[in-house]
Amino acid sequence: MSAFISAHAGHADWTIAFASCREQVDRQLQQGQNPNLGWCYLSDYYAKAAGSILAALRDAMPGLHWVGAVGVGVGAGAVEYFDEPAMALMLAELPPDSFKVFSALETLQACSGFEPFAALVHAIGATDVAAQLKALSERTASGYLFGGLSSSRTQALCLADDVLAEGLSGVAFSSEVTIVSRVTQGCLPIGPQRAITRAEGNLLVTLDGARAIDCVLEDLGLDPDLSDPELNGALAATLVGLVTTSEDASAKPGQFGANTEVRHIVGVGRKSGVLAIAETMENGMRLAFCQRNAVAAQQDLLRIVGEVRAQAEAAGGMRGALYISCSGRGGPHFGARHAEFKMVREALGDIPLIGFFAGGEIARHHLYGYTGVLTVFAGPA
Structure with a gap:
């Protein structure tokens, strides 16, 4: 598995934030590296521009599949952009045919050469989300899902090679992609x-x-x-x-x-x-x-980060990470601005880390609230 690449920026004008992210990506790309999967998380200030941002990503980085969601906040590394315009990107080159982007529950079917083992799921809140998660979980070999619900003060949206305003979407991974994940209840x-x-x-x-x-x-x-x-x-x-x-x-x-x-x-x-x-x-x-409370949340977060890191390193090393937290946990709940992502970054070490603040968090086939879901992609470089 190749090195992951991450970038993030905030600005009232999304085109300026995008240009900064593209510069960061270009600076990190290694010769011969060809990413084929990208994650894009947008704060809800950029919700109306989601289609334009996806088009710009395709133009600037052709050949990638894109997944992501809109949230009231996004995070990258030790930085949180909460209640402000921002975007966070992560790119990876995964083994061919080891993943499949899906835009609806029905589109995730086992096909020749690909069997879903686990899946990253983004969703729009609806009364039947729990039932859909259970059905989706049953279509994966491990039954393990991770992800979150889009959260927005304007319009909740998800990305799965298109901009979606309803349903479940995301990317399924085969067993060839090593994933280590935990949920912190706070x-x-x-x-x-x-x-x-x-x-x-x-x-x-x-x-x-x-x-x-x-x-x-x-x-x-x-x-x-x-x-x-x-x-x-x-x-x-x-x-x-x-x-x-x-x-x-x-x-x-x-x-x-x-x-x-x-x-x-x-x-x-x-x-x-x-x-x-x-x-x-x-x-x-x-x-x-x-x-x-804040003390319990900090203790439990550090516990699960330590468990994930140990398991990922035993599997060959950490390559990149996603952290999806509840919008109700951000900021003051951890004592200071940036505190939650900073804790995760310091405990994981210097690897690409992005995520967003969700309206509900997904782990296994459950829909949680007030939790954080940390997932690390692991394996030898």
């Missing part, structure tokens, strides 16, 4: 993992046979007689990590596994002892209460 469990013994829709009635409210009070170390305002304040800062009955719930103590979906507590019935959760639940699912 929070840590504060209590034991419990079994849901009674749930009705989004209402959590009992855990391990006990009233849900008694369990959360116990795990938070709160007095059962605290006032309603104190209870509401504590629950507003508390979330739940859910694992479905059909998936492996294993994780190291004090950590969430990759199959955990974190959801908010949205209501409480003090007399009934019921908690309302922003997700439909079923009896038999596993649940742990958790809290999200």
Whole structure:
């Protein structure tokens, strides 16, 4: 696998940012190197110009397939462009026939010489995204998807050799492309993992046979007689990590596994002892209460970056990386501007790294929120 190349720039005029990115790419291109796949992430300030930008990319760098998305922010290296006009590019020369760009679920079919193993997915938010992700996952040999939903204050858009305003799109990779990926939940469990013994829709009635409210009070170390305002304040800062009955719930103590979906507590019935959760639940699912804060987010992010780096280096080395974070995590959540991408860059080292701030993050066949998904392309040079 050849060296990856990345470039980024911000400017009110996209043509000036594009010219800067092209100069950066030209400066890094090595003799004999012929990239065949490119990633392009645009902040939503450039959404209206997405078609013109894609055309300019094709003219300047013919022979490449392009995938990407629009987000409220983009990142590259240790720099975040949040709520400002910018673009981030990454190019790679992958083995011939080792990838396939798709613009809809139906277009990703196994064909002669290519079997999808894993896929980068960009999507436009819709009510059936979860079902589409599951169907797409089933068309890959590993079942592993990674990516995110376009986020925009104007128009959500994705790129897949064209500008798309709906559906799922992206690029599938064969097993010839080594990919190492992890999701960071940005929070840590504060209590034991419990079994849901009674749930009705989004209402959590009992855990391990006990009233849900008694369990959360116990795990938070709160007095059962605290006032309603104190209870509401504590629950507003508390979330739940859910694992479905059909998936492996294993994780190291004090950590969430990759199959955990974190959801908010949205209501409480003090007399009934019921908690309302922003997700439909079923009896038999596993649940742990958790809290999200800057310290927990930093600890969990550094943990998954370390795991990814170790696995990628064992596979021959890191070539390039994508980091897709929730738009709700950027900026102050990590203490300062640029802090999140800076942490990833410093922990990974000096390799091409780009990404965007999404309206929902994809890992395996799950759609997450308030998470970060790091994916590294690995293998010998």
